[in-house]
Amino acid sequence: MDRTKLLAELRRLFDNVDRSQWAIGDLLIREVGPPPLHGVKDGSHEEVAGIARDLGRPLGTLLEYRLMAAKFQESRRLDSVSFSAHQAAAYTKDPQKVLAEATKLAERTARQQSKETGRTVEPRVTTALVRTIAAKPEHQPPMPISDRANARQARVAQRNGIDLFKAAQAAAESLRQLMFMLEGTEVDEWPEKVLDGLGEAMDRCDERIGWIRTFLSGEGDIVAGAEALLKG
Numbered sequence: 001m002d003r004t005k006l007l008a009e010l011r012r013l014f015d016n017v018d019r020s021q022w023a024i025g026d027l028l029i030r031e032v033g034p035p036p037l038h039g040v041k042d043g044s045h046e047e048v049a050g051i052a053r054d055l056g057r058p059l060g061t062l063l064e065y066r067l068m069a070a071k072f073q074e075s076r077r078l079d080s081v082s083f084s085a086h087q088a089a090a091y092t093k094d095p096q097k098v099l100a101e102a103t104k105l106a107e108r109t110a111r112q113q114s115k116e117t118g119r120t121v122e123p124r125v126t127t128a129l130v131r132t133i134a135a136k137p138e139h140q141p142p143m144p145i146s147d148r149a150n151a152r153q154a155r156v157a158q159r160n161g162i163d164l165f166k167a168a169q170a171a172a173e174s175l176r177q178l179m180f181m182l183e184g185t186e187v188d189e190w191p192e193k194v195l196d197g198l199g200e201a202m203d204r205c206d207e208r209i210g211w212i213r214t215f216l217s218g219e220g221d222i223v224a225g226a227e228a229l230l231k232g
Contacts, residue, residue, distance in 0.1 A: 001031055006027070006031055006051070007051065007054055007055060009027065010024060010027065010051065010055055011055065013027070014055065014057065021065050021068070021083040022065075022068075022069060022074075022077065022083065024062070024065045024069075025065035025066045025067075025068050025069025025070070026069045026074070028048060028051075028062060028065065028066040028069070029066055029069055029070060032044045032047045032048055032051070032066070034066070034070045035063070035066055035067050035070055045063075048062050048063060048066065064087075067090075068083070068086060068087060068090060071090050071095065072086055072090070072095070076096060078099055078103070078125070080103075080125065081099060081102075081103070081125045081130075082125075082126075082127060084127045085099070085102070085125055085126065085127045085129075085130040086099070087127075088127050088130040088131045088134055089102075089130050089133075089134050091134075091141065091166045091169070091170075092134045092139040092140065092141065093138075093139055093140065093141045093142075094139070097139070098130060098133050098134050098139050099125070099130065101133050102125050102129050102130045102133045103123070103125050105129065105133070106123040106124055106125045106126075106129060107123040109123070110122060110123035110124070131173065135173055135177060175205075
């Protein structure tokens with residue numbers, strides 16, 4: 001497909017993007033190629049970047065659609081599960097296992113609700129449900145290199161934009177779980193030692209978030225600050 005036809009087809013798909021994420025990813029793989037392995041430069045990233053510029057769409061969106069289409073080939077996609085729910089499972093150890101577990105839980109919940117209400121309730125595998133299943137420790141992928149002597153090497157290896165996205169999502173999910181645990185409770189219900197530890201952890205979170213915001217702004221000397229925060 002020549003460039004003009006490719007852009008026209010992508011524009012058509014983006015007109016109904018909520019139903020076309022898979023189609024956009026499949027088309028990019030077919031015309032540009034699948035995402036390369038880490039550290040491999042095959043020129044496809046630059047091609048996708050050029051397409052994103054021509055379309056006026058965020059590069060990250062096109063890269064994510066292509067990655068998802070590669071992670072979940074057509075035969076492995078669940079028609080009854082949304083694209084965003086597949087995204088929630090994508091970065092786990094075994095995405096198919098996570099989706100299967102979420103589907104079982106949704107079916108069990110629907111059966112229970114049907115029994116209680118006396119009418120048929122269809123199972124719904126929501127994105128929130130998949131995120132809850134995906135957050136379980138047994139579904140988490142192996143941690144990256146943690147040896148301090150190899151920390152710089154690990155950071156270089158993880159600079160791919162998708163790995164940054166994964167880390168940011170994991171941090172947001174951890175905070176969401178923490179909020180879920182605290183919701184509906186009172187401060188005086190928790191042991192003082194636990195609250196002190198939580199307060200210290202939140203202080204470190206504030207420091208690290210501040211460092212990341214400084215990095216994103218492109219302002220200030222952040223190298224010394226990074227070394228100190230990485231030790232905590």
